[in-house]
Every structure is written in structure tokens, then in C-alpha cells.
Amino acid sequence: xxxxxxxxxxxxxxxxxxxxxxxxxxxxxxxxxxxxxxxxxxxxxxxxxxxxxxxxxxxxxxxxxxxxxxxxxxxxxxxxxxxxxxxxxxxxxxxxxxxxxxxxxxxxxxxxxxxxxxxxxxxxxxxxxxxxxxxxxxxxxxxxxxxxxxxxxxxxxxxxxxxxxxxxxxxxxxxxxxxxxxxxxxxxxxxxxxxxxxxxxxxxxxxxxxxxxxxxxxxxxxxxxxxx
Numbered sequence: 597x598x599x600x601x602x603x604x605x606x607x608x609x610x611x612x613x614x615x616x617x618x619x620x621x622x623x624x625x626x627x628x629x630x631x632x633x634x635x636x637x638x639x640x641x642x643x644x645x646x647x648x649x650x651x652x653x654x655x656x657x658x659x660x661x662x663x664x665x666x667x668x669x670x671x672x673x674x675x676x677x678x679x680x681x682x683x684x685x686x687x688x689x690x691x692x693x694x695x696x697x698x699x700x701x702x703x704x705x706x707x708x709x710x711x712x713x714x715x716x717x718x719x720x721x722x723x724x725x726x727x728x729x730x731x732x733x734x735x736x737x738x739x740x741x742x743x744x745x746x747x748x749x750x751x752x753x754x755x756x757x758x759x760x761x762x763x764x765x766x767x768x769x770x771x772x773x774x775x776x777x778x779x780x781x782x783x784x785x786x787x788x789x790x791x792x793x794x795x796x797x798x799x800x801x802x803x804x805x806x807x808x809x810x811x812x813x814x815x816x817x818x819x820x821x822x823x824x
Contacts, residue, residue, distance in 0.1 A: 611652055613659040617669045642678065646687040649679055653691030660702040668703040671695070676708040677715040689717070696723040714740040722747070726772040728782070729756075731763035748773050 614620050618631025635652070637645045656671065673679070679688040695706055696719075708724070710716060714736040721744050732738055738757050745753035748771065756769065756779055763769075770780045794802070 611655045613655050613669075619668075646679065649688035650691050653688060653695055656699070656704065657691065657694060660699055660704045663703040665701065666703050667705065670705045670707060671699075672707045672709070674709045675711070677710045677712050680717050680720045681715060682717045693717070693719050693723070696720055700725075713737050713744075716740075718743075725774065726770065728768045728770055729760055729763075730768050731765070732757075732760040745771065751779065 609615075612620075616631070616633040618629075618633075621631075635648075637648065640648065660668075673692075676692075679686060680692050681689070695704070699706060708716075708720075712734070713721070713732070714734065718740075721740070724744075727741075727744065729741065732741060738760060741760070742753045742757045745751050745756060750773070751771065756771075759769070766784045766786070768782045768784065770776060770782050
């Protein structure tokens with residue numbers, strides 16, 4: 597085993613869900629603050645991404661059994677389609693579907709984002725309570741969304757999906773039968789911060805002291821899988 601595959605098993609920390617959520621660092625400095633951990637997978641191959649996420653989902657499933665039902669964390673996954681396709685069964689798929697089915701009752705929420713809802717398994721879509729619909733133009737995606745909305749009471753699914761191709765950037769339609777009287781329009785705010793690549797020296801200035809010790813003298817470019 598060599599390259600990034602070797603790094604998965606020989607360097608870094610073990611997956612520790614409470615640590616990712618900041619639950620092992622009590623004290624005044626953390627009161628009223630939410631811990632944000634970002635796990636960056638772009639430098640891994642598709643197979644390695646599947647392996648890592650399957651391990652992460654498994655760890656989260658074990659950890660959530662200790663919760664009391666109050667909100668304890670949110671798992672957000674961007675571009676989720678490759679990990680939950682409608683036909684194939686990649687390693688991460690079953691773990692994700694299990695979380696979608698069970699996590700909410702323990703206090704773990706999930707938020708999934710995709711540009712292609714037609715590429716998601718129907719079992720995953722059927723366990724999603726709140727849907728935020730942006731601009732959708734592909735016929736296959738529109739048909740899948742209409743099927744999802746059709747299962748929700750008091751929703752004009754055909755009328756709603758006809759509005760999706762005309763949505764502008766930042767515009768969404770929220771659908772949640774438990775907490776909203778009907779489909780609700782929402783506009784997201786524009787970015788308030790500059791987004792750019794961070795160099796190795798800049799990264800070391802940004803991370804906390806205890807995390808900087810773990811980085812040591814290595815170059816972080818292409819090797820750091822997560823920065824909290």
C-alpha cells in the first residue's frame with residue numbers, strides 16, 4: 597500500500613466523532629459556540645473516499661446510540677450523489693441510508709446537497725423531511741423531485757416543479773409539511789467573505805495551537821484531510 601492509501605492507515609488521528617463536534621473540549625471558551633470540522637476528500641481517489649465515509653458513517657452510528665434525543669450535531673455532505681446512487685451499492689451507501697433512517701430520533705441531523713437529485717437513491721429521498729429546491733432543468737431530475745413531492749400531502753407537485761427551471765441563483769423553495777404551511781420561497785445571502793486557496797504558512801497561522809502540533813513539520817498541501 598502506498599501514496600494516499602498508506603496515509604489513511606499510518607498517519608493522523610482516528611475518527612473521533614465527539615472530538616469532531618467539540619464535545620471533548622468543555623470550558624468557558626466553548627460556551628455558546630458550535631464546533632465546525634471540515635473533512636476534505638478531494639485528494640483521495642473515489643474508492644478511498646467511499647472507504648473513509650463508510651468508516652465515518654459507522655462511527656457516527658455507534659456514537660449516536662449514546663445520545664438522549666436532543667440536538668447534538670449536524671452532518672453536512674456536499675455533492676452526495678456518488679455516495680448514494682439509485683442502482684449501485686458503493687461502500688458508503690448503506691451507512692448513509694441507515695443514518696437517514698435513524699439519526700434524527702437520537703439527535704443527529706443530516707443535510708445533503710446535490711446538483712442532480714435524479715442520481716440519488718429513492719430510499720434516501722424518502723427519508724428526507726425538509727427539501728430546499730433550487731434551479732433544476734434536467735427532465736430526469738424534475739421527474740424524481742415530482743415523485744418525492746407527490747408523496748407529501750397538500751402539495752401541488754406538478755405546479756411546483758414547473759417553477760424550478762426559472763429559479764435564479766440563490767433562490768430556493770422550502771418544503772416541510774410538519775413545520776411550514778406550504779412551499780416557502782427563500783433567498784440565500786451572498787458570500788460575505790473572500791474564498792481563496794490557503795498556503796501552508798497561512799494555514800499554520802489559522803489552526804489552533806494543539807492542532808498545529810499535530811501538523812508538525814509536514815507540508816499540508818494535499819495531505820491534510822480535515823481542519824477544525
